[in-house]
Amino acid sequence: MKYDFMIVGAGFAGTVLAERITSELNKKVIIVDKRNHVGGNCYDYYDTNGVLVHKYGPHAFHTNSKQVWEYLSNYTSWHFYSHKVLAYVDGKKIPLPFNFNSLDILFPKKIAERFANTLLEHYEFGTKIPILKMLESQNSDIKFLAEFIYNKVFHFYTIKQWGLTPEELDSSVSSRVPIYLSRDDRYFQDSFQAIPKAGYTALFNNLLSSKNIHLVLNADYRDLIDSIEFDKLIYTGEVDAFFDYLHGSLPYRSLKFDLQQKEMEYFQELAQVNYPNEFDFTRITEFKHFLNRGAAGTTIAIEYPETYNPELNEPYYPVPTIENQYIFEKYKKEMQKLADSVIFLGRLAGYKYYNMDQIVGASLETFEKKIV
Ligand SMILES: Cc1cc2nc3c(=O)[nH]c(=O)nc-3n(C[C@H](O)[C@H](O)[C@H](O)COP(=O)(O)OP(=O)(O)OC[C@H]3O[C@@H](n4cnc5c(N)ncnc54)[C@H](O)[C@@H]3O)c2cc1C
Structure with a gap:
């Protein structure tokens, strides 16, 4: 034919x-x-x-x-579902992208309020400000926050994810990391x-x-x-x-998923929790949160980035x-x-x-x- x-x-x-x-x-x-x-x-x-x-x-x-x-x-x-992501930082789980709720979880009340007020004096509520832009600020609180987010959320996660330092990657990667001046905990804001x-x-x-x-x-x-x-x-x-x-060959980053079935209703609060600083995995996904809330047990995937080898694994990123x-x-x-x-x-x-x-x-x- x-x-x-x-x-x-x-x-x-x-x-x-x-x-x-x-x-x-x-x-x-x-x-x-x-x-x-x-x-x-x-x-x-x-x-x-x-x-x-x-x-x-x-x-x-x-x-x-x-x-x-x-x-x-x-x-x-469709099953209507808005993706939310938590990151494990300083022993607490905070919403990503970093927002006012993240500030409240990590800092004492008065300091979180001061940071929030300073941010709103400089930027519009509801906007996403790239931390690289915040680093250019003359204001010491804004600079501190940008460095805090860079170090606690981005730096080590990037090293685990790519096997490279942020400086070795195209600057577009770090330029995308924002603080979101909002209490909207969704990872995406799409319609x-x-x-x-x-x-x-x-x-x-x-x-x-x-x-x-x-x-x-x-x-x-x-x-x-x-x-x-x-x-x-x-x-x-x-x-x-x-x-x-x-x-020549175009390099990829690959991933290994350690799938574990658990005899419990839920393993974690929501579908995705990132671990930027601890452990050698980057994140844990619990699939049941997407669709199958009625299932008796639950299944998680612990995600380990690894080098791509065409004979052994898949080209992901x-x-x-x-x-x-x-x-x-x-x-x-x-x-x-x-x-x-x-x-x-x-x-x-x-x-x-x-x-x-x-x-x-x-x-x-x-x-x-x-x-x-
Ligand atoms: C870990 C991860 C998480 C993601 N999460 C999201 C998300 O939450 N939301 C979102 O919108 N997007 C997400 N994406 C992106 C999404 O996976 C891609 O946008 C989508 O899969 C792209 O589709 P594609 O058809 O281009 O490629 P693919 O889905 O990769 O399809 C290409 C196909 O070509 C086949 N193929 C290649 N070579 C040959 C060959 N020689 N002979 C025969 N077949 C061949 C492969 O086997 C493969 O099945 C994620 C991606 C990754 C890696």
């Missing part, structure tokens, strides 16, 4: 394009993934506790894009925040349900490409691998350094040369961290601009 498109990768990028191409254009697609499941890094499954576990780390959907929300709502109903009611995998199965989509799992596209007839390739895998590492960006720019030029025959899309081909909604949005745009 001849296909109009061969798509490499059944994550959000590949799956949304497969759905669009078959529903809107009535064309034939073969979609190939080397893993034994659909969904890419968003894949989830029920464990023996009856808890829906996110295999590749916690995924909370959030977006400000009405278009993305409405598109996905055709394929799932739409939810978890697919039947889970992410069910959402992917719905997106892939057309009879014109031929799904092949457990297969590297390189082993199939010569035996399959198709007109155009859509590639959502690693860009350096596509070009046989012509310009592109490492944001200037050197790596320089290598990626060379691959970008290679991709441009193939623009007529291959569409490159997704977090691995773009060598950049993207949220799910950004990938869905980029896939919808790619369909309109490059395929229709």
